[in-house]
Amino acid sequence: MPTTDTGGSSVRRDAETTKAAILRAARHFLARQPHADITLKAVAERAGVSPPLILKYFGNKDTLFTQVMSFETDASALLDTPLDDLGRHMVRQVLVSQTQQGADPLLRIVFAPLHGDRGDILRDNFRTQVTARLAARLSGPDAGLRAELALGTLLGLGVMFGIARGTRLRATDIETIVERYAPAVQAQLTP
């Protein structure tokens, strides 16, 4: 039980907790709707803070979203599993995330604007933080292409679940979908 410096570290912890809550709120919206439709006010409300506090920590909406546009955290959760079970793991991650949080680890790439800097940042992040990281784990020819096809398959599942809202898909239990869909992903990973 620590007895010294409690005050200082709890202040630091509070600031980190608040920042994390703001990032989580921003990520929540960015996984569900286009950047342009998201207001600082909505992010602040969801994080339980005031809009000025967001500005204090992050400067402005753009710097906040630049941090949120990173796929690093989601890529870790999505990819850190032995390769021979990775297809199943990735499909399960998408479905659990969609079902339990209404979010998706990859889907915000879908909301990337087709023109302009913000879309290009998202695309670059997706390439380096997700595609390249997956490709680096694959052996055999055309690892880069196979990583893209595997991720495309996963993205499509997220679109069908979260945007097209397929009624059968949403009514089926996760493990059944994993059984049926993961082989297509795994076939790209370990052909």
Place this chain on the structure above:
Amino acid sequence: MPTTDTGGSSVRRDAETTKAAILRAARHFLARQPHADITLKAVAERAGVSPPLILKYFGNKDTLFTQVMSFETDASALLDTPLDDLGRHMVRQVLVSQTQQGADPLLRIVFAPLHGDRGDILRDNFRTQVTARLAARLSGPDAGLRAELALGTLLGLGVMFGIARGTRLRATDIETIVERYAPAVQAQLTP
């Protein structure tokens, strides 16, 4: 060679040609960007007509886009092939459409707003005009679910090509991708 009524029918034909050009232009934009970002002026320019002429034929932007939000034409091109070659045909259609026209037969569902009438219209159209139509052609159990998973797989290819812009995917010839990706689609159609 028709000798009567030429004047009348050519006027009618001109009107139909113009309407078709307007719909084509609207569809062009809707396959590439969110509805809210599309202006009547841009549609008019692309169709080679004046904005007032669009209003004359279609009333307003919303009535125009309601017609464009139909997937009927694309669904026909996508689905009208014998079942045992349908997976390959669908993958090829997506890639040819993306490569040659920068469009995608299904991708505008991705731009469906998550809230509001317009998104719901698009989702309903997608369900009745694409998913249900495909499901009706499948035999065996869970045809509805399998149709959704097959279409999800296709949507993901479109997202990876057109939005995430996977560099390997875009650098690979279409038939190679068909070889590698179509089995995942076909596995849902004829398991």
